[in-house]
Amino acid sequence: MDRNDALLADWRQRALTLEAEVGKAVIGQARVLRLVNTAVFARGHVLLQGDVGVGKTTLLRAFAQVLGGAFARTEGTVDLMPNDLVYYTYISEQGRPAVEPGPLIRHGEDLAIFFFNEINRARPQVHALLLRVMAERSVSAFNREFHFPHLLVFADRNRVEREETFEISSAARDRFMMEITIDAPADDAQRRALMFDPRFHDTDRLVGALQAAMVPHRELNALAEVIQHSVQASDALQNYALGLWRATAEPAKFGVTLSDLDTAQLMLAGASPRGMSLLLRAARVAAWLEGRGYVTPEDVQAVFVETIAHRLCYQPVFELHRHEISPRLMSAIVAAVAAP
Structure with a gap:
């Protein structure tokens, strides 16, 4: 080691x-x-x-x-x-x-x-x-x-x-x-x-009864960088993440369907490059907390909704209903994009 x-x-x-x-x-x-x-x-x-x-x-x-x-x-x-x-x-x-x-x-x-x-x-x-x-x-x-x-x-x-x-x-x-x-x-x-x-x-x-200052907080930035450089993402995993990214912008092209909405007319903008980089940053930490040195599709899926849903921009007619639409859309994207 x-x-x-x-x-x-x-x-x-x-x-x-x-x-x-x-x-x-x-x-x-x-x-x-x-x-x-x-x-x-x-x-x-x-x-x-x-x-x-x-x-x-x-x-x-x-x-x-x-x-x-x-x-x-x-x-x-x-x-x-x-x-x-x-x-x-x-x-x-x-x-x-x-x-x-x-x-x-x-x-x-x-x-x-x-x-x-x-x-x-x-x-x-x-x-x-x-x-x-x-x-x-x-x-x-x-x-x-x-x-x-x-x-x-x-x-x-x-x-x-x-x-x-x-x-x-x-x-x-x-x-x-x-x-x-x-x-x-x-x-x-x-x-x-x-x-x-x-x-x-x-x-x-x-x-107040919880143990205070359990970790030296000034060391967390350096630790985070070690995690990001040590936990690996394979080519197959990277292609999977790219598929998820494209599906947030053009869900209909990836076979994403919602029973009461036309997904071809739904999106104004999908996830941003910043959003996807943060998704993979979180996925690496999720893998580390599970004791792995590599990212799996399950690690990406574990943080996908919470890191991406709030970044999506819907067409104005749908924006007021984003809190009802987003959970369904995220689930549909995960189901439609094939994992390695």
Whole structure:
């Protein structure tokens, strides 16, 4: 076993232990935990969506707790402005105006997790600032440039309420490696625990009980690059991924059918090159977490919906129904494109 193999084996055990630790606070969400863990070690931002009270905030806070590093948080509201992320003003004890760094820049380069709660309640101007932060991991303020080399953005949104909300632009959504849907557990025993076990009734105590800073977060970027260079994708796997890519833009040409829609008239644009590169980045991490040094079609399929569905652009007549169309289309594409 060479040095990289030993490194990856050691870190894989750490990653699985970290995932299990989060599972102590968030039950009935094994697949969601694996997807978020995959994004963390692929160094990708995550958008979590779901109904009210299903545990979106708890899950993201739990990951922030176990990952360590500086953590900052803001709440999306209709009156939140971009400057509110960068600085805030107040009247000092001396009765004079004062300025302090906002949540985004307060911790400087040590910022590891920026949690944006209810992101769809914030205005597009705020999304625009966040877009730069996610894309470049930097922002300008106080006549200087702030860099966040270790930053991951975790955001959540409520998919039920539409009043006083703003749709996230395609450009902003494209910066999230994954858009993950979380639902209430289906298992009655897990639902019973959530209702009757007092441990789950105090979120602060629940998250605070998790082991903090389980991994050295400043080493994650370097580890991610080792994973990407070590986990191999065969020519056959690459051809399969190319087929999936083309099918997102021209589903009808690949035999993708939906019973009530003409797939030849459905798409405005398929997945972008960035989206497909992130798909393969996530697939390599998925393979690594399963203990393999090569990517299989199952690894690609495991992350396909969450990395690609939110990047697709439908014709305007279909765009309002994307949340109903996308899951069906993704399943149909996976079924139609032959895997090696």
